Amino acid sequence: MEKAWYILNYHDISWEESLFARGIGGTVPPDIFREQLEKLSQEFKLVSVQQGYDLYQKNQIDKPLVSFWFDDGLTGVRKYAYPLLEEYEVKAAMSVNSRFTLKKEFFWRFKLSLLSQLDGMRFLRSRLKKYGYKRGMSVKAFVLDNFSEDIINIIDEVYSEYTNESFRKDSYRLFDAIDGIRELADNGWLIANHSASHYPIAEETYIHKFKEQFEECEKDITQHLNIETQFWTIPFDRCDKRSEKLMETFNKVDNKNRSLVLVGGYANKSYGKHKKVVYRIVPRRRNGDELVRFLKGVDVG
Amino acid sequence: MLPLELKGKVIKLPETDSHTIVIITGKSLRHKRFSYRIQKEFGKSVVAWYELDSDYEVKYAKTTGNQDRGSSFSDSKSKKFLRLSKEIIPCIFKGGLVKTVSRSLSSFRYKREKRSDDLGDMRAQKELFEKEVEGLKAFAVVEPEKINPADVHTSFFIDQIKGLDPYFFLTLGGPIYKMPLLEVIRGIGINQHAGHSPVLRGANTIKWALYNRSLNYVSSTIHMLTCDVDGGPILRRSNPCIFPHDSVGKIKARVVALGTELMIEVVKDIINNKNVRIFEQPKTIGKTYLSEEYTRHIRSSIARDFEAGWLTKELERLRGSY
Numbered sequence: 001m002e003k004a005w006y007i008l009n010y011h012d013i014s015w016e017e018s019l020f021a022r023g024i025g026g027t028v029p030p031d032i033f034r035e036q037l038e039k040l041s042q043e044f045k046l047v048s049v050q051q052g053y054d055l056y057q058k059n060q061i062d063k064p065l066v067s068f069w070f071d072d073g074l075t076g077v078r079k080y081a082y083p084l085l086e087e088y089e090v091k092a093a094m095s096v097n098s099r100f101t102l103k104k105e106f107f108w109r110f111k112l113s114l115l116s117q118l119d120g121m122r123f124l125r126s127r128l129k130k131y132g133y134k135r136g137m138s139v140k141a142f143v144l145d146n147f148s149e150d151i152i153n154i155i156d157e158v159y160s161e162y163t164n165e166s167f168r169k170d171s172y173r174l175f176d177a178i179d180g181i182r183e184l185a186d187n188g189w190l191i192a193n194h195s196a197s198h199y200p201i202a203e204e205t206y207i208h209k210f211k212e213q214f215e216e217c218e219k220d221i222t223q224h225l226n227i228e229t230q231f232w233t234i235p236f237d238r239c240d241k242r243s244e245k246l247m248e249t250f251n252k253v254d255n256k257n258r259s260l261v262l263v264g265g266y267a268n269k270s271y272g273k274h275k276k277v278v279y280r281i282v283p284r285r286r287n288g289d290e291l292v293r294f295l296k297g298v299d300v301g
Numbered sequence: 302m303l304p305l306e307l308k309g310k311v312i313k314l315p316e317t318d319s320h321t322i323v324i325i326t327g328k329s330l331r332h333k334r335f336s337y338r339i340q341k342e343f344g345k346s347v348v349a350w351y352e353l354d355s356d357y358e359v360k361y362a363k364t365t366g367n368q369d370r371g372s373s374f375s376d377s378k379s380k381k382f383l384r385l386s387k388e389i390i391p392c393i394f395k396g397g398l399v400k401t402v403s404r405s406l407s408s409f410r411y412k413r414e415k416r417s418d419d420l421g422d423m424r425a426q427k428e429l430f431e432k433e434v435e436g437l438k439a440f441a442v443v444e445p446e447k448i449n450p451a452d453v454h455t456s457f458f459i460d461q462i463k464g465l466d467p468y469f470f471l472t473l474g475g476p477i478y479k480m481p482l483l484e485v486i487r488g489i490g491i492n493q494h495a496g497h498s499p500v501l502r503g504a505n506t507i508k509w510a511l512y513n514r515s516l517n518y519v520s521s522t523i524h525m526l527t528c529d530v531d532g533g534p535i536l537r538r539s540n541p542c543i544f545p546h547d548s549v550g551k552i553k554a555r556v557v558a559l560g561t562e563l564m565i566e567v568v569k570d571i572i573n574n575k576n577v578r579i580f581e582q583p584k585t586i587g588k589t590y591l592s593e594e595y596t597r598h599i600r601s602s603i604a605r606d607f608e609a610g611w612l613t614k615e616l617e618r619l620r621g622s623y
Contacts, residue, residue, distance in 0.1 A: 014542055015558045017540055017541060022517075028542070029541075031428070032544055034432065116622070117517060117619070118305070121623050138621075162305070170303050171302065285544060285545050287544075287546075
């Protein structure tokens with residue numbers, strides 16, 4: 001195993017995978033996460049994100065390190081991942097989208113996933129036609145490739161037609177509330193900024209909202225948690241679709257020497273080469289042994 | 302999630318300062334996890350835990366003559382012998398030897414396969430829950446009290462429950478509970494059904510969903526306890542996180558684990574707010590399956606699908622097909 005810092009990027013750890021999450025993936029059941037921890041602890045040193053980052057920055061990684069990072073602020077992380085990680089005395093990081101946490105806006109990709117499971121796509125497809133959608137295209141890819149406020153409104157329109165108010169209100173239970181995020185922060189977890197609404201702000205279509213989205217989330221985190229974040233995590237890191245202006249835009253907006261967190265699929269090794277950038281790896285649906293085997297083949301950045 | 306296809310209404314439960322909980326479960330590991338999780342979350346509010354066990358002696362039903370559906374759990378050896386002497390032996394003498402042998406063989410085969418299913422379930426539960434349950438025992442506030450299912454409807458048991466004065470009566474497994482028992486609950490009885498009500502009620506509903514290749518019907522339903530089998534008004538329903546290489550037993554165990562967590566959520570919600578949104582189950586939708594309907598043919602069809610890698614492909618399809 002390479003002497004590098006491997007950051008595993010999860011979304012939810014839960015017994016539940018509702019129709020909102022089913023069309024996305026990214027949920028790992030607690031028994032599998034427990035098994036992954038057990039196997040990883042035999043091959044790696046499990047470290048907090050802060051510990052890993054300090055060693056990375058000083059170029060002092062002398063053994064394979066693993067850290068855990070959860071995106072989107074989902075409830076299962078505090079309920080199931082947190083106690084399991086406590087057994088290994090390791091603190092993780094949580095990237096939050098403030099509008100989800102504050103119940104101001106529901107995750108648009110969750111809406112899309114629900115519609116895909118309930119035959120809502122036929123209505124969505126027909127309404128996307130005027131934006132260039134053609135039969136046979138993947139709706140998931142199309143909306144990301146052509147992302148705009150209009151598209152968000154169309155998804156919301158169909159979602160509202162398919163659901164009722166009590167259902168929509170109840171669905172926020174999937175996202176942890178501010179008290180839950182505070183509990184994690186109080187227990188040593190690192191809280192990161194994942195933008196206000198999880199729009200593809202690293203891609204050409206929506207990079208003009210990069211500043212607004214991160215600053216809104218930062219303001220909310222500061223106001224409700226009294227935390228100034230050190231890491232900004234890019235939503236939807238589709239490597240081949242990253243805007244060329246990404247680093248330039250980030251550097252222009254960031255005035256606190258923060259780091260930009262990407263997926264990328266690399267283990268972190270030499271800080272100088274990727275200054276201000278941290279890469280993560282998506283473990284996908286692998287059991288403990290499969291995950292360790294997979295990590296052995298991961299490229300080191 | 303709340304069931305989108307059903308009409309909801311809000312009911313008001315009685316206000317109280319004492320949210321006492323009585324738990325009724327079966328005796329397997331998933332049942333124990335259910336009880337320990339509830340005890341961890343609600344501590345001393347849990348005042349009793351009854352563990353249904355058909356091997357445990359029938360204490361009260363025989364004295365009151367109040368035996369009913371619950372007694373189907375307790376096929377004692379003497380009963381089997383009686384049935385053998387009353388039904389099978391005369392049949393042999395009437396010339397139905399071939400039929401008798403064939404029936405015995407198919408019954409033997411059914412039992413062997415059921416036993417193999419049960420072993421698969423037990424193995425899955427052990428893998429999923431054993432470590433967790435060991436840790437949860439530290440939070441136990443009550444010990445399980447064994448009871449034969451036949452005793453559940455006796456006046457003795459009903460009086461015992463009445464004495465405990467439960468606000469919540471939480472069940473996982475067991476017989477159909479009758480009105481005299483349900484009437485002594487101060488607040489609400491809630492059952493966890495491993496199935497997608499109202500479409501799939503009764504026995505083996507996870508397997509029926511798999512047989513129909515419908516992962517969206519692999520669900521857990523939390524509903525109010527009524528005299529209908531899994532037919533009470535729904536409080537919450539959702540789907541489990543299934544892993545691509547799961548066995549049927551593991552999927553079932555995951556559904557039960559999810560149901561337990563949903564039950565905890567519902568109980569917490571009710572403690573905080575007595576206005577509860579419920580969704581009546583229309584009687585004309587879905588089907589209530591009997592255990593006998595889950596035949597060899599259904600079992601083999603599911604097994605064939607799993608051997609062919611259907612589950613992995615279906616999970617991928619659900620994620621990527623839109």
